[in-house]
Amino acid sequence: MMERKEILEGKKRIVIKVGTTTITHEETGNINLGKLEKFVRILTNLRNKGREVIVVSSGAVGIGRNVLGLDQKPETIAAKQACAAVGQGRLMMIYEKLFNEYSQLTAQVLLTKESITNEECRKKARLTFDELFRMKVVPIVNENDAISADEMLYGNFGDNDTLAAYVAELVDADLLILMSDIEGLYTDDPKQNPNARFIHTVTGIDGQLEKMAKGASGDMGTGGMRTKIAAAKIAAASGVDMVIANGGNIYSINDIMAGKKIGTLFLSGQHEREAEYELSPQRAQYRRPVKKQKKENQREGYAKSLYPIEQKTMETAIQTIGGCHGQLHGNTR
Numbered sequence: 001m002m003e004r005k006e007i008l009e010g011k012k013r014i015v016i017k018v019g020t021t022t023i024t025h026e027e028t029g030n031i032n033l034g035k036l037e038k039f040v041r042i043l044t045n046l047r048n049k050g051r052e053v054i055v056v057s058s059g060a061v062g063i064g065r066n067v068l069g070l071d072q073k074p075e076t077i078a079a080k081q082a083c084a085a086v087g088q089g090r091l092m093m094i095y096e097k098l099f100n101e102y103s104q105l106t107a108q109v110l111l112t113k114e115s116i117t118n119e120e121c122r123k124k125a126r127l128t129f130d131e132l133f134r135m136k137v138v139p140i141v142n143e144n145d146a147i148s149a150d151e152m153l154y155g156n157f158g159d160n161d162t163l164a165a166y167v168a169e170l171v172d173a174d175l176l177i178l179m180s181d182i183e184g185l186y187t188d189d190p191k192q193n194p195n196a197r198f199i200h201t202v203t204g205i206d207g208q209l210e211k212m213a214k215g216a217s218g219d220m221g222t223g224g225m226r227t228k229i230a231a232a233k234i235a236a237a238s239g240v241d242m243v244i245a246n247g248g249n250i251y252s253i254n255d256i257m258a259g260k261k262i263g264t265l266f267l268s269g270q271h272e273r274e275a276e277y278e279l280s281p282q283r284a285q286y287r288r289p290v291k292k293q294k295k296e297n298q299r300e301g302y303a304k305s306l307y308p309i310e311q312k313t314m315e316t317a318i319q320t321i322g323g324c325h326g327q328l329h330g331n332t333r
Contacts, residue, residue, distance in 0.1 A: 007265075007267070008258075013171060014052070016054070017161065018179045019160070058160045059087065064084055068083060070083070110144035169238035177242070178242065180228070184244050187279070198280040199277075200278040
């Protein structure tokens, strides 16, 4: 069986999706410039190592909503498109400014469902990405929310988890990383079920696994675990391995690339036979009584082992000082 490190460290073409909650402040909805700057530095360093990187960035609608002073998610399509039009420009401006600090070129790529499902559009989109890779440019992708032409015919992606999976399929990526507000996949909701265990590695997606998924967890984002499972199915069918990880620590991208146990790894058909389905141990509260008993046994054993040494040491001390019949001779002056 292959180790996680063996599977991940050789990945060359990587699609990384960052959710709205990853790149904005929870309290205000404004861009988290500190985290975004770290993210850009990580991506540039991956480029410096010879990796090809595509960013699928959420946040346009959320940022536009914040800029326009809207308290809640837009309810109509027109309002959502207006927020996207305002937010996308501001988001790209910030990305370009940050990447420019490292002399890294970027390109904005706005896709619709037609770009993926229409064969002619798909070919042109693939040629564009290939040329951008050849030019050593980092494509920054988002769904073109500001237009609705042919939406009735082709539909839309609905969320950027699905968009990222389709992009990974389109460019024949080696790895898809979904950075979100979710640690990864659990056997159940850990907030509701204390018996829920974290799943490190998934080797196949079945009906039972899909039942573990939950919906969106926040007001700013649109995706939840259900959309990530759907994205994993698209990626796996395309031969792309996928990792779900928490974007709270953006440096975990480096740990993922180093093969550390960060997030949940979904293996594609190419690797699902080379690794095993892996669960974390039971939660600490259930291991605590066993650990406590083990420590008590260790202390008891340690105390018993010390008794003969202490007894011998005391006898030697009494003889040295001059003990007789259980009494010590001291200085009587």
